[in-house]
Amino acid sequence: MPSSQYIFVSLPQRIFDDEPLSSLAGTVGRDNGEVLPFAVPSFKIGTLDALVQHADDLAKLNGACEAAVAKVADALKGLDEAAAEQNKVVNDKPTDHYLRSFKWNNVRYRIDRPLGDLIENLQRELQTIDNDVKGKYNQYNSVKTNLAALERKQTGNLSTKSLTPIVDxxxxxxxxxxxxxxxxxxxxxxxxxxxxxxxxxxxxxxxxxxxxxxxxxxxxxxxxxxxxxxxxxxxxxxxxxxxxxxxxxxVEGGKEEEQRELDRVAREAKKVWSEALLQARTGWSEIVMTWAHVMTLRVFVETVLRYGLPLDFVSALVKTTPKQARKVKTNLDSSFSYLGGNAFGRDKHGRVTKDDATLTSEMAAAGMSVGDGHEYTPYVYYEFEFP
The missing domain is CATH 3.30.70.100 (Alpha-Beta Plaits)
Structure with a gap:
């Protein structure tokens, strides 16, 4: 079964004559991906300089989310490789279900708070989750190593195993x-x-x-x-x-003591394994939710920087596969590259053709976010994939 890849897009409402999501689905291509609604709230905007700084902070936070979710995936695999995919759930439901039905958690992240406060809150939560998962997983690996050493003493060769039950x-x-x-x-x-x-x-x-x-x-x-x-x-x-x-x-009674120690560490390893698995499952759920909220903020901030005020835009989530994502991007470029305006050269396919240095300087002069190293698109576009 091919892995899923998600693409967040935001486009001006004014460019659509028909129902925007249906029109966007036609652009993407039914065989290339599924277009889903993705509601982005209206946040407190602040100044242009602050928005540009927020865009940079969110790009870094996005990278941290990506790294954290990869570490949790590795932990789940290390703890129970056979059930690793089944353990990647959000609120006890498949990750895909959460993204399809995503709603901004206004209780946890109040939209009437400044964007900077929301970003700092998400950063703190991500760090806490990452530390909790890493700490418990490291504890499990330590106990597991200790147990393996004790088992080697019971089952290894005469150069390594315990001599307590052997030597008279x-x-x-x-x-x-x-x-x-x-x-x-x-x-x-x-x-x-x-x-x-x-x-x-x-x-x-x-x-x-x-x-x-x-x-x-x-x-x-x-x-x-x-x-x-x-x-x-x-x-x-x-x-x-x-x-x-x-x-x-x-040592008198040494053989019995070694067996008791082995049994004790085996019980501890089983207990810590269970705790680490629960922590990793919880960590996956929390980090995916955090990441989805970070992406929502990225879409909002970049939408304001690109399309300006008053806000009137359409945001959507495209579910596709890594293989089909290239076709989705090509179709979107073909239909919406004109949004770059006269400041951007285009080839016969409508793709931006200016060199990166010129493009970056013009975008900065216009107060637009360059992003985090990805190829520039004249519309809001972010990819999102789970390990």
């Missing part, structure tokens, strides 16, 4: 003033070399003290006794031979 404490020299026992994991293919040379790689190794403790497919675990004075040298020589010294100290 009777094999160890304990409470001796001069001697101590070392446990060495030797690769199985080096077993003969170890038995032939362990007594001579360092001084004061107790002759014939090696005892095979355990064996798996990769390693054989030996116990070797040395004088404490030369223990450090013996262990270093073992490392040089690619034999792995294992740290081990017998």
């Amino acid at each position: 404490p009777k094999l160890l020299v304990q409470d001796s003033e001069y001697l101590e026992t070392h446990l060495i994991a030797v690769p199985t293919n080096a077993r003969k070399d170890f038995l032939h040379s362990y007594e001579t790689i360092a001084p004061m190794v107790v002759p014939r003290s090696s005892v095979q403790v355990a064996q798996d497919d990769e390693f054989t675990l030996f116990a070797v006794t040395t004088f404490k004075k030369f223990s450090a040298e013996f262990l270093q020589k073992c490392r040089e031979q690619k034999w792995t010294p294992r740290q081990y100290k017998y």
Whole structure:
């Protein structure tokens, strides 16, 4: 199933002779996308300089929304890849349903507030949501890493796994003033070399003290006794031979304690996973709603900058696919490029042809927003896509 892409457009009401949305649907092309109404409230406008600054701030905020929603998508995938798409819901309904039925939340973002206040509010909310999702997801990854380390101790090879359930404490020299026992994991293919040379790689190794403790497919675990004075040298020589010294100290009830710790962390991982998934689902919902409100403000601000006052415009949402979006853009350019006026050159297809530097300077002189790096269009046009 192809992914959806959304396009926000705003056009002057005066250019339409017939019902605007039907006319726009004909321009877009029935096979290229679905044209949906998208109501944009009338906000407090303020000064032209403030509007230009708001346009820049909204472009940056839009980029932050895009990055935040991508991070939440990654979190949902990391938490439950099989159900990641099903978890991308807004108020427990599909994201597409929310955009189709979008209405400005005037309780949360009062339209009688200055645009600057609304933008700051949206910025704060986005940062809070982003931090909440990131914090809980990082907590889950930390617990998950801890659990994996404990599981490796139970299931790894003799060079890494816990020796508590393997080593019989009777094999160890304990409470001796001069001697101590070392446990060495030797690769199985080096077993003969170890038995032939362990007594001579360092001084004061107790002759014939090696005892095979355990064996798996990769390693054989030996116990070797040395004088404490030369223990450090013996262990270093073992490392040089690619034999792995294992740290081990017998603790009464250690085996049972390790299992209890494993069970505890497993329960914690399950609990934090559930919390992280709920936080990511909530984060997706909140960020999509925030992003939709940011896009609404972008459309409004850019509409005022381009078409001026009094406000009389038609705004719409086009649902399409990334592949068909190019055709939508081509059809819109073909029909509405004349809105650029005489200040913009056009080719035979009606597309703007002036170079970017000239275009940018003329737009700035006219008090028009250049946007956030996207190709300029002589009508209000913004693309919107979810990961």
